[in-house]
Amino acid sequence: MLYFIPAWYQQNEWRESEQSWHTRRMHTEFDDTVKQVQMFYRSGMRDFKILLLSHAPNFRHFLHRQGVFHAPYWSCFDAIQEVKKKKAAVFSFHNLDWPEGIEFVYTPFVVIAYLHNTKYAQIDFGEAGNPIQVSMYKKEVLSRRNIYDDRGFVSSTEVYDNGRMLYTDYLTEAGVTKLRVYAETGAVEINASCNTYQVFKSDDTIETRTFKETIYMSLTDVILEVLEAHIEDDTGDDVFCIAMHELNYLAAQNIIGRKKCILSFYGDRYRIKDHLDSRPLVKRAGYIITDSEATTRYLKREMEEEITNITDISPYDSRMDFGISEKLMVQKVLVPVDGLPEERFREMMIALAKYLQMNENAVISIFTRNATYDLPEKLLNKIAEILEEAGFDRRMVIHEEEDDTAENEDMEAEEQEEIPIRFFVEQCVDELSVSKCIREQRIMLDMRHNPDLFLQINCISSAIPQIVRRETQYMQNGYNGFVMTEIDRIPVALDYFLGSLFNWNQAKVYSYDIGQKFTTKHLLEKWKSVIAGLEK
Incomplete structure (x- = not known):
């Protein structure tokens, strides 16, 4: 059995992140464990179970949103609260x-x-x-x-x-x-009069145990006691995949060394430099999985010693969907800006404005995953100010509302040429809205130090070129995009792909070839190798 211990928590508390239907979702629910569960659930490659440590009274709804409603799971709080019901119920x-x-x-x-x-x-x-x-x-x-x-x-x-x-x-x-x-x-x-919890045994029987203490220092101590009781009779073939997270650290300490264990690192969720005391724990792991080559390099650097039992398995798979960008009258340029340094942001906007003067069919899609409701307006105002200072017409970003007294002005003002808006904001939080956005883009320009992993996977799935600051496993320089650090060369790089259908189609072919390395089949093969290595 393969057990997944996810990091599905709300603000580092032992609780789910369910929210009211009318509340704007401020973050994505997707992470490495979601993808891992989806792959094993759909492929049937190996029996698995989710070990849920958080209090999640709406967990069935979470599974439904992720497309794995019938995925098997064990809930620590169900064991604590001795809940026997399994199915969601309709109540008013x-x-x-x-x-x-x-x-x-x-x-x-x-x-x-x-x-x-x-x-x-x-x-x-x-x-x-x-x-x-x-x-x-x-x-x-x-x-x-x-x-x-x-x-x-x-x-x-x-x-x-x-x-x-x-x-x-x-x-x-x-x-x-x-x-x-x-x-x-x-x-x-x-509660002294109700001080038992359930232990689900491997033979499908249920055992009732009494809590060791009546007072605990924290809820973490209670959860670890119940988890320990649940996994104590696991077989030698069982493998535990733990999503590295501050709350999962103690659980990992209890499991690593006694069980076959995989640690899964995802983005900035758990950075070793902020948790130096966890280095010995990472060294003892049976295997380490990261979400990208960049995370692997970072982890090796921060561990300050050679580690060989590590590999990257993308949490996103490529699915060839060439999108609709060729059918649109405009050429959309996707420009992610989250975390972009201020000076680089300013230089990029000026370079993009210069390119727009060369290509009247191009428009700029400023991309952000920040859900702040007034962010699009703030971004557009900021870009308008930057371009105005650089000598460009701010009306290519926003059209100011005209004053009622304008009708009394000279006829020359009335006959001013109308300038179309060329800058737009794409505000996408969840993965579904990101994928929908990518389908309309003609090219991606990501000038951040670490390009967005999910955007890059979507780019090769949609077979569109990428211009980034450094080569990654999803972009090969000169094939499906360019590596470029000089901001002033942006117009030339964009013109190479958008000014020539031949070059754009060549990048499309290369994107397709690269995408074959990240299909679900290939990701599962990498998982097979990791598990086989542990079993040896």
Whole structure:
């Protein structure tokens, strides 16, 4: 069996990141474990199970969003709370025990309950329309918040005093308090009259055990005890793949050395230079998987000694979809700007403006994964100021609203040539919106030190050229793109691909060839090699 321990946490807390349906998603849910689970779920190459350590009362909805609804999993909090239900249930907030005289007011986003013209409660809903929490109020101040499980019961309840959280109770299906976590100290108190948890044995039997203590220093100690009991009778063939994360560090310490273990590093989620004490742990791992060659090089450098049991397996697979950029009247240039140094950003915008004077069919798609609602307006205003200072017409970025007094001005002002907007902002948070955006792009220009991994995979999937600052496994200089550090050469590089259909088609062919190295089949082959190495 292959066990995955994911890093699906909310702000480094033992809880899921589920949110109300109307709240803008500020981050993507996709990571290395999501892709790993998807690959093994769809291929059936090896039996696997997710070991979920976080409190996730809406986990079924998360699995559905990732396309792996029936993926097998074990939930630590289900074991703690002794939950027996497996399937999501349909339930209505109307069926809750409301006081006599309650009145419900339906807003476009939430339902608010009033009692004697005073706000009594607020019901928030998830993306599937299920109630996920009910917040209770006393004199307009939050006093309690009930968190609902999608299987139809209250999973936990938070108690407040004058709006300040006092503690969180985790409950059984019957509503009995199992344990209490105090907000100020983080200490955990086990209910002495309900002090057992479930252990699922390898022969599918369920064993009930008693907690070793009645008071724990932290919730982490409780989770580690229950996890340890669950995996104690694993067979010698079992392999554990742990997503490196601050909360998973202690779990990894308990597993590595006793079990066959893989550590998975993904982007900036866990940087060794910020956790130097974890170096001995990494050295003891059976194998290390990273998301890219760049992460592998970084890890080897930070470990300060040679490590050989390491390989990169992309968390994204290439799927050939040539997009629709050839069918569009305009040539869209995708320009990622997140994390771009200010001076380089300024130089790039000026260079792009120069190129737009050479190619009247080109437009610039400023790309960001930052979900801040007013960011597009801020970016466009910033670009307009940069170009105006450089002597360009700011109207190629934004059209200012005309003053009512303009009709009294000279006829010359009225006859000014209209200048089309050439700069647009593509604000994409999740992977689906990114892929949709890429399908319309003719070329990508990424001048950051580390090009975006997912963007590069999408570029080879859509077979479009890339211009980046350094060569990567997804871009070979002179074939499906260029390596370029001189900002002033951007117009020349863009013209090479956009000014010649032959050059663009050549890059398309090379992109296709490179993409064959990152198909699901090839990624699974790399996984087979890693697991075979561990088993030896």
